[in-house]
Amino acid sequence: MNTKCARKMPALLPVLRKTLALLLVLMIFQLLSLSGCRKAGGVAGPAGSTGSTGSTGDSVSADRLEFGIMPDVDSIPVIIAQSQGYFEKEGAKVSLQLFRSAMDRDSALQSGQMDGVISDALAAAFAVQGGMDVRITSQTNGSYKLLAGKDTDIPAIQDLAGRSIGISKNTIIEYVTDRMTAEAGTDPAGLNKIIIKDIPARLEMLQQGKIDAATLPEPLASVAIGNGARILGSSDQLGVNPGIMLFKASSVTGKANAIAAFYRAYDRAVDYLRKTPLTDFSGILIAEASFPENIAKTMVLPEYTHASPLPDHTLAQVHSWLLERELITADTDLKKLLSIRDDRFLGKQQ
Numbered sequence: 001m002n003t004k005c006a007r008k009m010p011a012l013l014p015v016l017r018k019t020l021a022l023l024l025v026l027m028i029f030q031l032l033s034l035s036g037c038r039k040a041g042g043v044a045g046p047a048g049s050t051g052s053t054g055s056t057g058d059s060v061s062a063d064r065l066e067f068g069i070m071p072d073v074d075s076i077p078v079i080i081a082q083s084q085g086y087f088e089k090e091g092a093k094v095s096l097q098l099f100r101s102a103m104d105r106d107s108a109l110q111s112g113q114m115d116g117v118i119s120d121a122l123a124a125a126f127a128v129q130g131g132m133d134v135r136i137t138s139q140t141n142g143s144y145k146l147l148a149g150k151d152t153d154i155p156a157i158q159d160l161a162g163r164s165i166g167i168s169k170n171t172i173i174e175y176v177t178d179r180m181t182a183e184a185g186t187d188p189a190g191l192n193k194i195i196i197k198d199i200p201a202r203l204e205m206l207q208q209g210k211i212d213a214a215t216l217p218e219p220l221a222s223v224a225i226g227n228g229a230r231i232l233g234s235s236d237q238l239g240v241n242p243g244i245m246l247f248k249a250s251s252v253t254g255k256a257n258a259i260a261a262f263y264r265a266y267d268r269a270v271d272y273l274r275k276t277p278l279t280d281f282s283g284i285l286i287a288e289a290s291f292p293e294n295i296a297k298t299m300v301l302p303e304y305t306h307a308s309p310l311p312d313h314t315l316a317q318v319h320s321w322l323l324e325r326e327l328i329t330a331d332t333d334l335k336k337l338l339s340i341r342d343d344r345f346l347g348k349q350q
Contacts, residue, residue: 067116069096069117072218078269086264122172125319136310150229213232226297
């Protein structure tokens, strides 16, 4: 060995050790970050993991459905269908992924990561506006409440002028907020809307007094009420229910048998929910879908129904709201929205 190089080796060893250590730390950090994203974003399916998709937008498996849920009561029948084995019994392989915001959910559907999602009529209209080929396959049972913080002096919707209201913009949350305030005789344009897209973060900010009011889906609305928040209005009182299941058109065509089995399992889960006390399955919702710890004491479930079509008038009302706010163009007309409904999977028994 060259004596000059030999003399330099001891001096280089500490540098090499530090470099290798730094590379090892970076590799571990990257692995943990990827693991954390998967754990935070998904509910493990029968195979124990959520799937991904290729650049074409087609799902990994021809017979597996990748389905996105939200931390709301619309998603509970889907979660129960998974936990009780109804999907498997009906012949459907389903992987569930939990999303904390409508924006993240819509991005996953648009990018082809999901076959279908728990969604709403507004998101469907935006998808059509953007040229995405989707199908509204059914309505869901959801509930939304406009709440005043426990330490505020806001007795009614009419007293919201100038007060901060946490919402997510251009979503079902803003839609039902505007509907509730307009029904109470208050101009929605005069509201001080604070955009908080992450639903649990919106709940937390309301409870900490960082905002005066917020519109929240169940079960988070019930959590806030249990902690002292007051109900100013609700979608139930208005009879407003634009929640839907939304699938890619390619999945409806290519995975028709799997989606039919998915809906048979969904209806079985509804039957289970009708006769089973919340305390019997609240632990599943907490463990599998990050529902709040105290939901068994606070949450009031909607009257779940078997999957049914989205009514014409619901789409018409949503379409009118979107047009008034210039969120969609006249090209996305009501006839076009009505045409993307596909009820072929509803009421089908094997």
